[in-house]
Amino acid sequence: MNAIETEKHTKYSLELIFNEADKMSTDLLGSISENVNKSFILLAIYFSVLSFSFFKIIENYNFLYSILIIGTLLGCYVLRKNIFPNTICLKGALPEIMLQDYFSSFTEEDLDKEYLATQIESYNYAMIENKKTIEKMVIRFKKSIYIVLFSFFLFGFISALFLFTECL
Numbered sequence: 001m002n003a004i005e006t007e008k009h010t011k012y013s014l015e016l017i018f019n020e021a022d023k024m025s026t027d028l029l030g031s032i033s034e035n036v037n038k039s040f041i042l043l044a045i046y047f048s049v050l051s052f053s054f055f056k057i058i059e060n061y062n063f064l065y066s067i068l069i070i071g072t073l074l075g076c077y078v079l080r081k082n083i084f085p086n087t088i089c090l091k092g093a094l095p096e097i098m099l100q101d102y103f104s105s106f107t108e109e110d111l112d113k114e115y116l117a118t119q120i121e122s123y124n125y126a127m128i129e130n131k132k133t134i135e136k137m138v139i140r141f142k143k144s145i146y147i148v149l150f151s152f153f154l155f156g157f158i159s160a161l162f163l164f165t166e167c168l
Contacts, residue, residue: 004117011109014116021123025091028130032088035137039082042141046072046079046148064158071151079144082137089126092119 006014050072053065097118106114 004120006110006113006117009113009117011113011116014113014120018116018120018123021120021127022091025123025127025130028127028134029088029091031134032085032130032137035082035134035141036085039079039137039141042144043076043079043083046075049148050076064155064162067151067155067158071148071154074151075144075148078140078147082140085133085137087129087133089129091123091126094122097122 004014009017049068053068053072056062056065057069098115103111103114
């Protein structure tokens with residue numbers, strides 16, 4: 001993003017932009033939190049399928065359930081980064097950025113505008129990074145579901161095949 005030219009904006013317009021950036025940043029952080037929560041729920045479902053399949057193998061020596069175990073383990077592996085995202089950018093500018101000598105040369109009105117512009121630039125960077133994080137989380141979530149669904153369909157297909165061959 002290019003630096004904001006404060007002389008082209010009023011303090012009111014910068015405050016309006018800042019307020020909108022704050023709302024959007026809050027929404028993006030909320031989306032990351034929702035994705036983490038959904039991933040936890042999906043992980044709990046995977047572990048219940050995993051434990052059920054494990055007990056079926058132990059009780060009945062039915063190794064067909066190993067397909068479900070492999071599928072859920074792969075689904076958990078893909079989903080693991082959603083539980084603890086690597087990058088979450090918080091909104092706001094660091095105080096060390098706001099206390100640089102650069103800001104000492106401005107008058108009061110211009111100083112307020114420069115501070116707002118710095119905050120807006122910081123929010124913009126955080127929003128771009130959080131948006132990338134959300135996109136990666138959604139892709140991992142979908143991949144995880146597809147892997148587990150594939151293992152269920154494969155399990156069902158092979159089970160049906162075994163039942164069909166037993167009927168013959």
